[in-house]
Amino acid sequence: MHLEALRTAGVKLITPRRHGDDRGYFAETFRADVFAAEIGAFQFVQDNESLSSRAGTIRGLHFQSDPHAQGKLVRCTAGALFDVAVDIRVGSPTYAQWVGETLTPANGRQLWVPPGFAHGFCTLEPDTVISYKVTGGYYNAACDKGLAWNDPAIGIEWPDVADAATLSAKDHQQPVLGDLPTYFTWQN
Numbered sequence: 001m002h003l004e005a006l007r008t009a010g011v012k013l014i015t016p017r018r019h020g021d022d023r024g025y026f027a028e029t030f031r032a033d034v035f036a037a038e039i040g041a042f043q044f045v046q047d048n049e050s051l052s053s054r055a056g057t058i059r060g061l062h063f064q065s066d067p068h069a070q071g072k073l074v075r076c077t078a079g080a081l082f083d084v085a086v087d088i089r090v091g092s093p094t095y096a097q098w099v100g101e102t103l104t105p106a107n108g109r110q111l112w113v114p115p116g117f118a119h120g121f122c123t124l125e126p127d128t129v130i131s132y133k134v135t136g137g138y139y140n141a142a143c144d145k146g147l148a149w150n151d152p153a154i155g156i157e158w159p160d161v162a163d164a165a166t167l168s169a170k171d172h173q174q175p176v177l178g179d180l181p182t183y184f185t186w187q188n
Contacts, residue, residue, distance in 0.1 A: 001031065003038050006101075008094045011085045012039060012112040013101055014073075027108060029075065030133070039112055042071055042135040049077075049131045052123040056163035060120020060171065061086055061147040065183040068137025069115040076103040079128025081121045082159050086147065088177070089116040091186035096177055098156050103130075116184035118147040122162045145183065146174035153177050 004013040018025040035042070052059065061084070064070045074083055086098045102124070103109050113119045115136055137143070149156070149167070154177060 010114040014110040044133040056161040057166040061118035068140040068143040071135040074132040080124040
């Protein structure tokens with residue numbers, strides 16, 4: 001696996017090595033020993049998957065607060081998506097900064113989104129499937145939080161296909177960063 005640190009502290013782009021021939025390829029998409037050595041000893045507790053039928057579908061920005069904070073290891077298994085992580089750890093040197101990567105089955109890339117980050121994505125093709133492993137706590141409705149996808153203070157450069165009409169009712173009402181309570185603080 002090739003791991004690349006991105007400009008926002010803690011977020012990593014992971015590209016598994018593929019071994020291929022005329023039949024296709026084989027790749028290890030996760031190895032606990034490599035993950036622990038390169039990123040940290042996180043225990044994954046749940047796998048999630050969602051299908052978005054329309055290109056331009058926006059989901060997020062989501063996170064879970066303590067005591068059920070989650071890290072996410074995200075990949076795209078069908079279609080294509082623009083995946084985003086926003087640092088919401090107060091005091092972090094990259095607080096309020098975002099990173100975005102295009103994930104597709106063809107490029108095999110995965111994005112590691114640590115606890116303390118809001119996560120969201122925009123589908124680039126119809127029938128896009130996102131699959132992700134989560135650490136920390138299982139889904140907990142009381143800890144399910146969010147951040148406005150289009151907060152100008154963050155300035156995410158969403159793809160042109162992004163369609164606000166696809167937002168869920170919950171995501172239409174998420175607060176901007178300036179109104180978000182402090183859920184995470186930077187710990188060096």
